[in-house]
Amino acid sequence: MNWNAVLIPMGIFAGLGLVFGLILAIASRLFAVKIDPRVPQVMEQLPGANCGGCGYSGCAALADAIVRGDAKPTACTVCDAAATEQIGKIMGVETGKKVRRRAQIMCSGMGGNAHLKYRYAGAKDCIAAAKLGGGDKMCPNGCIGLGTCAASCMFDAIHMVEGAAIVDYEKCVGCGTCVTNCPKNLIELIPYDAKYWVGCRTALPGKITRTLCDAGCISCKLCVKTCEADAITVDSFGAHIDYEKCVACGKCVEKCPRHIIKSGEIPQKDA
């Protein structure tokens, strides 16, 4: 057997490997970039889902930003309270109590309440529909109901039920992807345990809203007067609940003549 036929290639490849290894070893010293040891530590606490809910391209980018100080330690919307606290510890700051938030679609125009402008038969996408005269609803703040939010949700937390986007509170992590994707800007992140919300986002006077939708807020301010906690305000037009003040008494729900202050059963779970 000709041993040279085996030994020479082996030698050459070992040599090649050695040379490349050496070059890389030298290069890693030569081109060493100081990495903050906290970056991998923070990275470990992040969920690694790369959902982009924080506004960065992925968990690694967020970890980098947190350590650099560009992002708050609480910036991740997905990771739980314990992980957030850990990140705070790594960064040496107090994060405070993290409020878990969930998405809520602020419109009651489904089921024929909102009056139609035209019959839309185009691509099943709200963004595409919104390009056509702002969607098929008369109301400029009406849910188009084609499910762009549901399609954008990476956690399968929004489902279209009879033309209405229903948020699965258990699954929603409050990343806000749907908020940015809704062309009508109808989705709001509210505290996870918020029991009541105003299902309308109108910015028009009551008289006009009345002609556009059977369920729009007419800015009558009955809820403002009823609220004992001073939590509801009607800024220009349309009621808004301040969740810092809301005591969840539910009195506004009964008073609202348009029945658009809604309540949902929130599954009790530690935030």
Add this chain to the structure above:
Amino acid sequence: MTLTELLLMMFGAILVENFIFSKFYGCCPFLGVSEKPDTALGMGMAVTFVMTLSGAVTWCVYTFLLVSFELTYLKTIAFILIIAALVQFIEMFLRKYIPALYSALGIYLPLITTNCAVLSAALLSIQNDYGFVETVCFCFASALGFTLAIVVFAGVRVRLRFANPPRAFRGFPLTLLAAGLLAMAFSGFSGMSFR
């Protein structure tokens, strides 16, 4: 090879023998990183960068080392080794000296280590008996073809998002169909021959 021949060879590598549409090399990044045109362009740039450099290095190693020791049958494994080391090296270099480019390329740079298009560009230039300049030009042009394909396809996929296909076609099936149609469009170039 004269300059005209060189240019024709490059033109052929970009359109006629497009790596993705006529040779089916580099299909995984083509399908994986073509969701958005700007990330597709980033991937294309990274591939162009690595492919051109690896073409030059592999040609040198092949000509001066493997040929002289009559080890040409080991070129595949040698090229894999070279490309992997080269990508690592480029990554470190960019991180230190051109951090802007490094962060723009991001995750795509290490992904190229296992990109078959890079390996095949090196192997093909050996097969075609190209000289050094021709190898570099061929690799660069092939990478340009790859970039063209992935960016065009990303544009198609952006439009596909508004489509409402039957449930069975949603997602990857439709993407693959679109890729096939695009490849058919590119096959229109296949009648051209410069040899």
